[in-house]
Amino acid sequence: MSELTRFVCSDEQRYWWAILISVVFVSKKTNSNGVTKSSFLEAIKKELVLVEGEKDQVALERLGFERIIKINRGKALFAIADELAGKCGSVVVLSDFDRKGKEICAQLTKMLEQRHVKVNKKARILLKKIFEKACVESWKEQ
Numbered sequence: 001m002s003e004l005t006r007f008v009c010s011d012e013q014r015y016w017w018a019i020l021i022s023v024v025f026v027s028k029k030t031n032s033n034g035v036t037k038s039s040f041l042e043a044i045k046k047e048l049v050l051v052e053g054e055k056d057q058v059a060l061e062r063l064g065f066e067r068i069i070k071i072n073r074g075k076a077l078f079a080i081a082d083e084l085a086g087k088c089g090s091v092v093v094l095s096d097f098d099r100k101g102k103e104i105c106a107q108l109t110k111m112l113e114q115r116h117v118k119v120n121k122k123a124r125i126l127l128k129k130i131f132e133k134a135c136v137e138s139w140k141e142q
Contacts, residue, residue, distance in 0.1 A: 037130050044123055049092045050080070050108065052101060056094070071095070077108050085115035092123045 041063070048067045051057050057068045071080055084091065093108050095101035109119045 040126065041130070044092070044127070047090065047092055047120070047123070048088050049094050052095045052104065056096070060094075071104070071108065077104070078111055081108065081111035081115050081117070084112060084117050088117060090118040090120055092120045092127075094124060094127065097128055 045063070045065045046067065048069065049060060049065055050069050050071050051060060053070055053072050057070055060068050069080075071077065091112065093105045093112075095104040095108075105124070109121070112119050
């Protein structure tokens, strides 16, 4: 079985994403609806997250993320997009926020959306605001 085939989005996860997509943080602790960083992080930890490498994966695992796939493992981005097509309705592309990471995110997002996989762009933006770091591997519990 492929590493990607074991990830399937549940209705509960889709429900949480529908709620969290509208979240816009006003401060670092809570948003205007009273949603805290910790409640956002708890909900997002079960989502399928694509990261660049091993250190990124380890950092997210330490934060309690459960469904992580490394995209820099010798496989072309289009092959990863092909594997995810039809298997998951939503993913978060969490490449680094440097120039290279942004390019990877843009390319992979385009490929995934062409294959009808929803890419949660808001979660990427909100996670960057929460941790205020450019590299995922430097994230830690706050």
